[in-house]
Amino acid sequence: MDAHIRLKSDVSVIGSAADFAYKWALNAGLDTRDAARLSLAVDEVVTNVVRASGEGDDTFEMEFRRDVSQIEVIVREFGEPFDPDRHRYDSARALAEGRFVGAGMHLVEHFADEFVFINKGHAGKEFRIIKNIDATRIAVIRTQFPPAPGQAAVPASTLPTEDYVFAEAVPEDAEDIAKLIFHTYGYTYAKEEVYFPKRVEEALRERKRLAVVVRTPRGDAVAYFAMLRALDSCIGEVGEAVVLPAHRRRGLMTHMLEQLIGIARREGMRGLYGEAVTVHDISQRVNAKFGFHTTALLLADFPSTRYRDLVEDFPQDISVAIDFLFLDPPRSRQVYLPEKYRRILGKIYAQHGITVVQATDEGAPLPEGSQIDVRIDYTYRSAVLVVSEVGEDLSAVVTQTVSSLFEENVPVVYVDLPLFRPGAEEAVQQLEGHGFLLAGLMPVFHADQDYLRLQQTLSPIDMELVVAWSPVAREIKKRVESEMRWNTKRQKTG
Amino acid sequence: MEYEKAEDRLKVALQRDFNLFTAERIEALAEDCTHVRIDMGASKIVDSEAVRALYRLVGAGKAVHLVDPPPIFFEVLQVLGLDDYFARHLTVRERAQPEQGASRDV
Numbered sequence: 001m002d003a004h005i006r007l008k009s010d011v012s013v014i015g016s017a018a019d020f021a022y023k024w025a026l027n028a029g030l031d032t033r034d035a036a037r038l039s040l041a042v043d044e045v046v047t048n049v050v051r052a053s054g055e056g057d058d059t060f061e062m063e064f065r066r067d068v069s070q071i072e073v074i075v076r077e078f079g080e081p082f083d084p085d086r087h088r089y090d091s092a093r094a095l096a097e098g099r100f101v102g103a104g105m106h107l108v109e110h111f112a113d114e115f116v117f118i119n120k121g122h123a124g125k126e127f128r129i130i131k132n133i134d135a136t137r138i139a140v141i142r143t144q145f146p147p148a149p150g151q152a153a154v155p156a157s158t159l160p161t162e163d164y165v166f167a168e169a170v171p172e173d174a175e176d177i178a179k180l181i182f183h184t185y186g187y188t189y190a191k192e193e194v195y196f197p198k199r200v201e202e203a204l205r206e207r208k209r210l211a212v213v214v215r216t217p218r219g220d221a222v223a224y225f226a227m228l229r230a231l232d233s234c235i236g237e238v239g240e241a242v243v244l245p246a247h248r249r250r251g252l253m254t255h256m257l258e259q260l261i262g263i264a265r266r267e268g269m270r271g272l273y274g275e276a277v278t279v280h281d282i283s284q285r286v287n288a289k290f291g292f293h294t295t296a297l298l299l300a301d302f303p304s305t306r307y308r309d310l311v312e313d314f315p316q317d318i319s320v321a322i323d324f325l326f327l328d329p330p331r332s333r334q335v336y337l338p339e340k341y342r343r344i345l346g347k348i349y350a351q352h353g354i355t356v357v358q359a360t361d362e363g364a365p366l367p368e369g370s371q372i373d374v375r376i377d378y379t380y381r382s383a384v385l386v387v388s389e390v391g392e393d394l395s396a397v398v399t400q401t402v403s404s405l406f407e408e409n410v411p412v413v414y415v416d417l418p419l420f421r422p423g424a425e426e427a428v429q430q431l432e433g434h435g436f437l438l439a440g441l442m443p444v445f446h447a448d449q450d451y452l453r454l455q456q457t458l459s460p461i462d463m464e465l466v467v468a469w470s471p472v473a474r475e476i477k478k479r480v481e482s483e484m485r486w487n488t489k490r491q492k493t494g
Numbered sequence: 495m496e497y498e499k500a501e502d503r504l505k506v507a508l509q510r511d512f513n514l515f516t517a518e519r520i521e522a523l524a525e526d527c528t529h530v531r532i533d534m535g536a537s538k539i540v541d542s543e544a545v546r547a548l549y550r551l552v553g554a555g556k557a558v559h560l561v562d563p564p565p566i567f568f569e570v571l572q573v574l575g576l577d578d579y580f581a582r583h584l585t586v587r588e589r590a591q592p593e594q595g596a597s598r599d600v
Contacts, residue, residue, distance in 0.1 A: 011515050018511055022538060036566050039511075040539040047514050047543060091575030098549060103542035103574055110573045 003064040007046075009053030009079070017062060018043035021073055028066045029133045037111040038071065038131045044104035045075045045127045052079035067231075068199040068208070070113075070378070071131045078124040084117050114378045116408045121400035123369065123393065130378055133199075159216060161250045166259055169211035169224070174201035176221035177213065184242040194240060203228075210236065210263050212256045214247075222247040225256035227264065227272060235444050236264055238274040257290055265327055271444050272327065275301065275320040284321050284469035292323035293351035294473035296440025297466065297480060300412050300459035302380040317412075317459045319466045321473055324443050326352050334359045335419040335450060338428040341438060344479055345419075345452065348441045351472055361422040370394045374401060382412035386446050390423030395430035402456060411458035416442055416451040424452055433490065437483045440476050497523060507533040512540040517547035528556055535562035540570055548584065549576070558584040 003024065007013045021042035025035035042062075049060050060077035089102035109115050114130035169177065175197040182195065193199045203209035211226035223243040227236035238260065243252050264272055274292060276283035284294060300317035332355040337345050346356050370391035376383045383405050385398060402413045415436065417427045431454060439453035463484070468477040495516055498505040504527040506520055512534055524530045530551055534540065540563060551558050560567075563586060571577040 011518070014513050014515055015510050018513070018539060033565070036538050036564065040541060040566060040570070043511065043513055043539060043541045047541065050514070089574070094549070094574065094576065095579055098546075098553060100542060100546045100549075103546070107542055107570060107573060 002066070003062075005062050006059050007062065009050050009058040009060055009077070011050055014043055014046050014050060017046045020062075021064070024064050024066075024073075025071055025131065028071050030071065030131060034131060038073070038129065041108045041111045041115070041129045042073055042075070044108045045129065048082070048104055049075060049077045049079060049127075052082055053077070054079070066133075068202045069133055069193045069196070071133065072376075073129045075127040075129075076124055082125060083119070116376060116405075116410070118374060118401055118404045118408070120372075120397050120404070121393075123372070123397040123400075126374065128376065159247070161252070161255075163217055164222070164247075164250075164252065164255075165215045165217065166212055166255060167215070168259070168263060169204055169209075169213045169226070171201045171205045173211075173213050173221065173224075174198070174204060177211070177224050177226075180221055180224050180242050180244065181240070184244060210260070210267065211240070212259045212263070214243075214252050214256065223252045223256060225253065225260055227260055229269075230445070232446050233444055233448050234269050235271045235273060236269055238272050261290070261325070261327070270327060270448065271324055273322055273324045273443075276323050278319045278321055278466045278468065279314055281467050281469035284323060284467075284473065287323040287325075288470060290325065292325045293348075294321045294440075294468070294470050294476065295324045295348050295351075295443055296322040296453055297468065297473065297476050298322065298414065298439055298453075299437070299455055299461050299466070299480070300457045301382065314465075316461055316465060317457075319461065321468065322440065322442065324352070326354075326443065329353055331355060332357050333450065336361060336422050336424050337419060338425040338452070340428050340432075341452060344438070344475060345441055347472055347475065351470075352443075359422075361425065364422065366423060366426055367391045368393065370397055372397060372401070374405075376405075376410060380412075381410050382414070383410050384414045384416055386416045386451075387418060387427065388447070389421075390417065390427045394427050395434060398431065399434050406458055413456050414439060415454045415456075416446060417454065418446075418449060419452055420449040428452075428454075435487055437480050437487070438476070439480075495519060499523065499527070502526070502528040503531070504529070505531045505533075507535075508537050510536060512537045512544035514541070514543040517544045521547050521550065524551055524556060529559070530556050531559045531561065533561040534564065534567070537564055538566075539564065540567040542570070542574065545570060545574060545576065548580070552580075552583045560584060560586045562588055 007017060018039045022035050022039035025038045030038065058079065060075060063074040065072040084105045087102040087105065089106035094100050094103065108129065112129045113132045116128040118126040118128070120126065177200050178195055178197045204211065208229050209226050210229065211224060213221055214223035215221050224240065226240040227238045229236050241253060261272065274287050276287055297319060299319045301320045303317050304314045329352045333349060334357040336359045337356065349356050367389060368391055370387060370393055371389035373386045373388065374383060375386060385401060387394065398415055405413055417424045436454040436456050439455040442451045442453045445451050463477065463481045466477060468474045495509055496507040504524050508516055510516065520532065548558060571580055
């Protein structure tokens with residue numbers, strides 16, 4: 001459970017904030033040493049905020065988020081402008097002059113596993129402190145399984161397909177699942193948390209991960225397929241799939257996906273999506289067989305180093321296609337599609353048999369301030385700015401935030417604009433000329449609603465290497481290429 | 495925070511973390527003292543404001559003695575590059591251990 005608190009910017013709250021962080025960290029699974037380290041980092045940030053606040057009733061917000069592998073503490077405030085890079089700690093100066101400027105931030109950088117400072121301009125500032133939750137990796141407990149990739153080949157199983165036992169995964173399957181991943185991918189699998197049985201177990205127990213495990217009649221686990229529930233919407237990502245080499249080519253993957261779709265329906269989920277890599281078209285074709293359709297192309301979604309051994313030396317970061325399956329597609333959708341993307345978004349919806357009904361904006365003025373939640377993926381160094389309300393200040397806040405994220409070595413940023421309420425038209429107009437490209441439609445992605453995704457990346461992308469399979473995917477790609485050319489031309493002409 | 499003041503000696507027993515709030519109070523109380531003893535047994539953390547306060551107390555010529563600081567204190571000094579300085583300028587007694595310099599393993 002996440003927590004959100006608002007505190008008065010006063011020196012007396014520093015201890016309470018640090019205490020809460022300490023207890024929160026212990027409950028999330030950190031040991032006392034790491035909990036103290038997180039607590040200290042929070043103490044330093046809050047001290048900085050309190051010192052920078054003006055007289056009076058200033059307040060600041062703290063948000064505590066956790067998942068199975070990490071804790072994130074976000075401190076938001078509106079105090080005086082601050083740039084941590086201009087206040088670097090110098091121990092010689094501290095000793096000689098007693099000036100400890102930057103000492104607090106220096107400690108935060110040391111005691112946090114990640115520390116990100118985001119300046120959102122007049123929309124305030126955010127300090128983000130991340131601690132990883134330690135867990136035992138699979139390597140120290142591996143037993144009983146066939147050799148890891150690259151070792152001796154295993155003869156193909158002769159077991160008839162109907163003799164395999166398919167069952168929904170339970171927490172007790174966690175260790176077998178981690179071992180399956182290891183014995184299929186070694187340590188090259190992109191989602192690192194699957195190597196930590198404790199994290200897998202917790203995710204299964206909390207039903208954040210729903211999965212199918214296949215066993216032989218003797219009980220040996222040979223295949224696994226999982227979907228990860230979205231945190232803020234009733235959809236799931238079909239994300240982890242392995243079949244031991246000796247048990248491939250007998251339809252296990254197909255059966256598992258069918259079962260997963262059944263589980264998703266039973267759970268009342270509204271859709272499933274997969275991130276299909278675009279270094280080839282295999283994943284997109286397989287997804288299409290099950291009724292998934294490409295709705296977006298995300299450029300440089302994760303680093304090529306995370307994809308080693310599957311494609312050797314791929315020369316650029318990996319772009320993915322978002323393939324979405326509506327479990328019970330509506331016949332029509334009333335949405336506020338911006339003029340610029342109306343045609344292509346209509347085609348994306350049409351793939352799912354959904355007719356778009358263009359909602360009409362009553363012409364109400366935009367609110368002054370936008371509502372934007374910044375979500376950072378610290379593993380893949382990307383961020384999503386989820387805009388729940390478009391305000392007059394959208395482009396100022398978004399461009400300032402993106403610039404801040406780029407400086408913090410987060411080179412891929414997506415902006416999700418709501419299509420279920422007025423504002424997308426103004427948002428697209430405001431962001432025009434700021435270097436954004438179309439990504440596509442993110443159906444039911446936040447709060448059970450549809451969003452238009454724009455993207456911006458610092459990674460050089462050769463679109464020739466981005467393989468789009470379906471006609472609509474190719475059309476999205478064409479549109480992205482065209483916007484890239486336009487942006488380049490605009491930059492050249494100033 | 496509990497404290498005792500006798501002539502030029504101040505004894506403080508922290509009931510919470512050693513941070514800006516407690517550092518300001520200790521500095522104010524210690525103004526006219528030459529000896530300051532701080533029991534940190536109830537503190538989980540000691541932050542940069544506390545270190546700055548200790549630096550000022552030492553710099554003002556006061557004899558500073560710390561009792562039972564949390565393990566993170568020594569790491570904080572090391573990260574800030576102040577471990578050698580404090581090893582020379584204040585004394586530390588860890589719980590159930592004889593008095594020694596702040597250099598424990600810093």
